[in-house]
Amino acid sequence: MPRRIISVILIAAVAALVVYWWLTAPTALALPAPMRGPDLANGQELFNAGGCSSCHAVPNQPDRLRLGGGLALGSPFGTFYAPNISPDAADGIGRWSEADFVNAVMRGISPAGTHYFPAFPYTSYHIVKVDDVRDLFAYLKTLPPVSGRVRDHDLPFPFNIRRNVGIWKLLFMEVRPFMPDAARSAQWNRGAYLVNGFGHCAECHSPRNFLGGVITSQRFAGGPNPEGEGWVPNITQKGIGGWSEKDIADFLETGDMPEGDSASGSMRPVIKNLAQLTPEDRAAMAAYLKSLPPVDGPTPPKRKEAGG
């Protein structure tokens, strides 16, 4: 009798493992053949829209194009260290194929076929066009190689199990291409594409649930800074309803706010990137942001005692 119970438990355990393995399997994207050669100017524009250098540039040095990585990104789940994405053959992405890169950016899957942690915002990038990612890859290849492998992420169990990210993706990542809204202008659609895709604005400007998934109903409504202290502002019309479309476009270029202040914190490096965009792209992002309906976000603590 006990032997039968043991075998039942064993079979159940094996079955559970099979289901887990099946649910968490990374599904790579089959890459269609390119229809055209790479457009480096477009790649550069998307590099700046995506703010790649904010995380991947080597910290504490002035050159935002040295993508050797190393920046520590705090989170409630542990500390992530941005990897080297310079074209260095040994430590960066110099040996990657185009398909490797597209799968990394759009699906969060490494060339070895493992899940990346969603600190890398592929949860936004999945909506972008494959050709745009190809252009970005071609542009990254023109930047200087930086040697040096970045240390591993510092995550406690169970968050360090990459396979678990497969479940997380099932729960919080809805893979679908960008769908233009025919009722809106081309400018608005371009803005929606940049803000929700490469710009990945919602990744910081939205509250997250206890598993780190964005709370969709409060997208763009701000919340506590996932990196620790402070508050990320509400950028729906609830938060910046007083800003005109031009105010928003100007802010994205200079960081200057209409109420007479200047962006600070993590928004500062974002502005440095956005300042490099074409004025048309900044205006498009502003047009889209200005159209976001007012949504209440979480309430900031009344009075925060800063720990010494």
Next chain:
Amino acid sequence: MKRILIVAGTLILGAGAVMAQQEIAVQQDNLMRSQAKSMYGVILKMTKGEIPYDQKAVDAAIASLEADVAKIAKTFEVNPKQDVVNATYGASPKVWQNKADFDSKIPPVQKAIAEVKGKITDVASLKAAYTAMNDRCTDCHETYRLKLK
């Protein structure tokens, strides 16, 4: 009776300490607000054409900035361990974790101010001066200034 006096005394002292800390936070906040007034209330508004260009006001704003920036290191010497009540922005605790690095961000601001002082004559030169100074302000704000709500 003695015990009551001791308890009451401790409470009063405690409340006094809390108030003193709040006062330090307020002083720090006021110093930064004074600079914001010069930078954004005067200079930025003029560069945007929201108020007319006024040489006297520009020179006064630069002089005031110069004086305020010189006070930052001293005013931020003590960690008040609390934010100003209902403030939108505050100082990050990192200021006091890396005070030497925080202080090292001040001389570049002073240098930027010294370089533009007396050389601003019109909106165009004011614009260039604003960017040169503000970039050094934000070098520090990137790490040490916190949005609280």
